[in-house]
Amino acid sequence: MICVKKFPDPSLLCTARLFALIALWFLPFSTAITNVSMLLFAGATLLAKQTWRRGYQVARHPAGRLALLLFAALALSMCYSAAPFSESMLWLVKYRKLLFIPLLLIAFQGVDWSGAARSGLFASLTASLLLSITNYFNLTSIGTLYDATALITHAWVFKNHITAGLFSALLFNMSMDMAASARRKTVKAALYALALVTLIHIFVMLQSRTAQLITILLTLYQTYRLARPERSPPEHFSASSYDEREATPCKPLKNALERRALWRACIFGVSCAFLIGALIYLKGSRLTQMGAEIAAYQQRNEATSAGLRIEWTRKSLVLFAQRPLFGYGVASIRREFEKMNAGNEGARGAITANPHNQYLLMAAELGLLGLGLLICLLIQIARAAARLAAPARHLLGCWLFIFAAGCLANSLLLDFSEGYLLVLLSGILLGCAGCSRNPSTNCGEKPYGERIAAPCKSLKNAL
DSSP, rough: OOOOOTTTTHHHHHHHHHHHHHHHHHTTHHHHHHHEEEHHHHHHHSHHHHHHHHHHGGGGGGHHHHHHHHHHHHGGGTTTOSSSSHHHHHHHTTTGGGGGHHHHHHHHTOOOOOOHHHHHHHHHHHHHHHHHHHHHTTSSSOSSTOTTTTTTTTTTTSSSSHHHHHHHHHHHHHHHHHHHHOOOOOOHHHHHHHHHHHHIIIIIIIOOOOOHHHHHHHHHHHHHHHTSSOOOOOTTTTTGGGGTTTTTHHHHHHHHHHHHHHHHHHHHHHHHHHHHHHHHHTTOOGGGGGHHHHHHHHHOOOOOOHHHHHHHHHHEEEEEEESSTTOOOOOOOHHHHHHTTTTOOOOGOOSSSOOOOOOHHHHHHHHHHHHHHHHHHHHHHHHHHTOOOOHHHHHHHHHHHHHHHHTTOOOOOSSSSHHHHHHHHHHHHHHHGEEEEEESEEEOOOOHHHSSSSOHHHHHHOO
């Protein structure tokens, strides 16, 4: 439902929203389509008169303000960066996605297109999952990154195993959330089956250790959610159990809901633990090889994946300790690593411009200023997401958790797909939150607790 009565919806701003949705829907498939769509979105938004009328509201939104401040700090750091201007500019352009957050907040203010964003993203992630599975079994050879000769690239389509793994983790959580709210048993069973397929996809086909660790945490979270009592009663309880004047029937109803939830959580948790353990150890997952890679790095100075991350983390901390306030400037890590690696070989002599840790990257480039701005940006998005309605809150909260945890092992804000997904989801969903006066609702819709009849005070407290 779009709130056309309260806010005008001119065609130019509506077109800009469509471009933003296209960028979100095609993000798992095409970098070019996403870039072109976001460019058209920015042009249409800036040309709309309503953008300049609502521009003052950007300064009032913490997420939009912090995004602009972080990009401005990165731009100003070019003045003292050791990297050439052209190299610094190319590095800065990768953070241009931060500028879209305030534009998205303005464009989607007063409308509720969050349902279309969620549905389209779910369809795109599901289609990408199916293409990856068919590539893995040699049924298709679709995608620019597909390579049947290497095991790790066997399931690649348009994204590498890290990006595809994080997207599959998001799809797993979306499937579980949708299954929990589904009414039809066939739809619920299909969504649970899709969640099971995503687990196999992550732990067997993609072999992304970052995605595997995050998925284990998401599985624990879903087990906790299933352990909570249901919001709707079992079918065998009569409507009289919901009469506020009858307090006695509420106690057995509450106990039944708690027992059902506990059994459901136990079955789900044990099944997932057994499945994940079997997939990890029977398949020989890369997750079990981390100890061997770390030992090879420490004992023989081998440039393993885990060893390189440890080495780059150590050197990034050294750079941060040398200039803790403002760092070395944007795109300066490569040259500083070259100075530190003089005369070293193997893992200790490896040079990179990206230490594969977004927090350390910001700390080395911008010091405490950049690190503080990044953390504050994530916190403000999380605070705003907590006030959204349930479907949007779960989606944005899940991806924010995946993003924040993934930044410990990868520079996700610097990366294209992961960074743009955070920007698009934050801008669209938080922008749509302004459709009603109550931030926890959409377009004047009543909260969940007011739409259903409360059986009694004790059951209401249990729910």
